Amino acid sequence: MDFRLGINYWPISSAMYWWKRFDAQEVRQDFALIRETGFDSVRIFLLWEDFQPRPHTIQKAAIQNLTTVTGIAADNSLSLIPTFFTGHMSGVNWIPRWALTSLTQPQRFRVIAENKVVEAQPRNWYTDAKILEAQTVLVGEIADTLHDKENIWAWDLGNENSNCVVPPNHDAAVEWLSRITESIRSADREHAITIGLHMEDLEEDRKLGPYEAGQFCDFLCMHGYPIYARWANGLTDALLLPFLGLITEWLGRKRVLFEEFGAPTLPLTTDEDLRSANVKLLTESEAAEFTSAALSLLKSWNMLGGFLWCFGDYAKRLWHLPPLDEAVHERYFGLFRNDRSRKPAADTVSHFNRTADHNVKRDFDWINIKPDEFYDSPGQNLMQLYRRFQTLTAS
DSSP states (O other), X not given: OOOEEEEEOOOTTTGGGGGGGXXXXXXXXXXXXXXXXXXXXXXXEEEHHHHOSBTTBOOHHXXXXXXXXXXXXXXXXXXXXXXXEEOEETTEEEOOGGGEEEOOSOOSSEEEETTEEESEEEOOTTTOHHHHHHHHHHHHHHHHHHTTOTTBOEEEEEESGGGTOOOSSHHHHHHHHHHHHHHHHHHOSSSEEEEEOOTHHHHSOOSOOHHHHHTTOSSEEEEOOGGGOTTSSXXXXXXXXXXXXXXXXXXXXXXXXXXXXXXXXXXSSOOGGGGGOSSOOBOHHHHHHHHHHHHHHHHHTTOSEEEESOSBOOOGGGTTSTTTTTOGGGGGOOSBOTTOOBOHHHHHHHTOOOSOOTTOOOOOTTOOSOHHHHTTSHHHHHHHXXXXXXXXXXX
């Protein structure tokens, strides 16, 4: 199989408010541009409350819109990865009001329900039987609706779920994975299943990691950004990405798709809010060089593919809304500016050769600990192993 070249998608005009403001014509325009650029796959996100506003209510209009998106993707020869239970997105947790409980401790991320920031926290869906039952209903109905769509590549069980809630133990994580995947498989035995793990699932033991996911998923996913890794070798450390992918494969014993990577870029026009940004933005040329290096390294180290974050910079009229009101850098991750003009990184993608390389690197000998020892001290082990990996690649 050739190296998959994908992109994570929210529309420029609506961002996370997409399903509430659905515009099929905009999707057609965007997917044609995505295909023209050279991508073969798109990852989309099913904002949870838009698809399941109440535990036993599936929003039929949202499912119809999802079906429309699937058809538009097929028209453009694009494969899709729909992501359930979104959930964590761009520094905010979007949770249905029925899946929240009273605030008992400070939350790292703001919580949004019904378009409002609320003083509440997610109920733990690994321990709450009613929420788990509702989740099985949602994935089962959507899988049944789209089971015959050939351009569904995989079902994604969530985007960085550990940023919402963490299972109390590994057994609870395994039980959740078993129940959710069983519900999907009862409706769809053809399409693959994966889950959107991220770098922090390696830095800490959050109970649902590559080992647990590998027991139920057909392949694994990893998300990683040098701009968020204090132990990376700079903001454009592309070598970090295959390293994270290899550790994920080593722990989970399944092939890995690098499902998210990218960098925010400095806008061509003034944005005074950037003075408060806590993340440094790259120049567009720096981001293009990083993108080129990252794709080449991911391919050479035998990842299934690389998915850029993300399609476009968001429209200025969204900047006063979460998450863009506080996470200012999130406005500028796009490969396209908010007028849909191309950044240099998009040209890098267009010129990338995704044809399978028969001389891929397959070497885990540099890992000097056993998988069951890794989470004894994950952060320390991760940094120590990265130093070894850097030495290996420099030789």
